[in-house]
Amino acid sequence: MKIFKYLFFLLLIFIIGASIYIATKDGKFQVEQKQMIAAPQQVAFNEVNDFTTWKNWEPWSAEATDMIINYGEKTSGEGASYSWSSEEMGDGSITNVKSNPYTSIDQEITFKTPFGESTSDVYWEFQERGDSTLVVWGMKGEQSFMEKAAFTFQEQSLSEMMQPMFKKGLDNLEEALKRKMETYSINIDGITQHGGGYYMYVTTASKISQVTDRMPKMITEVGNYMDENGIEKIGSPFVLYNQWNEEAGTAIYSAGYFTPSEVVTPAESTVLTGFMPNQRTLKTTLKGDYKNLKEAWDSAYRYLEENGLSADDTSQPFEVYAAGPEDVANPAKWITHIYIPLQKQTTAKP
Secondary structure, X not given: XXXXXXXXXXXXXXXXXXXXXXXXXXXXXXXXXXXXXXXOHHHHHHHHHEHHHHHHOOOOHHHXXXXXXXXXXXXXXXXXXXXXXXXXXXXXXXXXXXXXXXXXXXXXXXXXXXXXXXXXXXXXXXXXEOOEEEEEEEEEEEOOHHHHHXXXXXXXXXXXXXXXXXXXXXXXXXXXHHHHHOOOEEEEEEEEEEOOEEEEEEEEEEEHHHHHHHHHHXXXXXXXXXXXXXXXXXXXXXXXXXXXXXXXXXXXXXEEEEOOOOOOOOOOOOOEEEEEOOEXXXXXXXXXXXXXXXXXXXXXXXXXXXXXXXXOOOOOOEEEEEEOOOOOOOHHHOEEEEEEEEOOOOOOOO
C-alpha cells in the first residue's frame, strides 16, 4: 500500500512540476514570411484585402476536403470577415481590423481547437519595389496553457510548423496574381468613322522594342505642356505611328492628346499641333497588357485580308489608350483601341 502512495506522490510532484514548467514557459510566438511578387503594389494589396479572393491562394483549405467558408456582411476593407468550419482542420475566423491602402492590413484570426479558442494578430505589409511588390505576411500572439502543453511534446514549435504554410500561401498568391494579370481579350469592333480633329503631340524615333517604354513619357510631356498652358484635352491619350519598319526594327511615332481647336506653339517648342482628318477606320480593342498589342495588330490586319479590306497607306494607324496604368493598376483591365485607316470606297460609275 505504501508503494502506491509513494508512486502517487511521485506522479503528483511530476504533474505539479510539469505544470509549473509549462506555465512559466514563454508562450509568445511570431511567424513571418517575406516574398517579392511580380505585381504592382495596388494589385497585390487588393487581392489580400478582398476575402472573396482568398480561396484562390490561401494554403489551409487545400489541407481539408470538408472545409465550408462563410463570408461576413463586408468582404473587403476594414470590418470585412470570413469564417470556416472543418472537422479535419477545425473552425476559425479572420477579420480585417485595419486596412491602409495600399501599404498594410492588420487582421485578427481566431482558431477553435480541442485545446480551446485562441486569438492572434495577423499583419500584412506591401512595399513597392519598381514594378514588383515585397509582400510581408506575419502572425504573432501568445499560446494558452493547453497549447504550450501540447507543443512541449512536439518536435517543432508552432512557428516552425506554420512557416511552410505561409511560404506556400505567398507562392500561391504570386501564381494567382500572375494568372489575373495575364488575362486578355482581343475584339474586332468593325468599321467605324473616326472624327479626327486637332491634336498636340511630340514625335520621336526608336527601336520598335523601345516604343512601349518611351510612349508613357511622351504622353506625360504633352499632358504637362497642355496643363501648364491651360489647353483643353479631348478624350484619352494616343500614339500615331508615322512609320513602322519591321525589317529594320525601327519606328517613328507621335504621342499626344486631341484638343478642341488648333493651337499655335512657339517656334522653340517640342510640342506641336497636328490635324487628323475624319476617316473610315477598322477599330480593334485590346483589353489587357500592352505586351499583347502585337497580337491585336496582327488580328486586325488579318481581319482586313479575310474581308477584302485594304489599309490606306497614305494615313497613319494609331492607338488610343482608354484605360492604362494611370487609371488602373491591373494590366488585365487596360483598354487600348486600335484604329487602322481604310482606303476610300470607290463608287462605281452608272
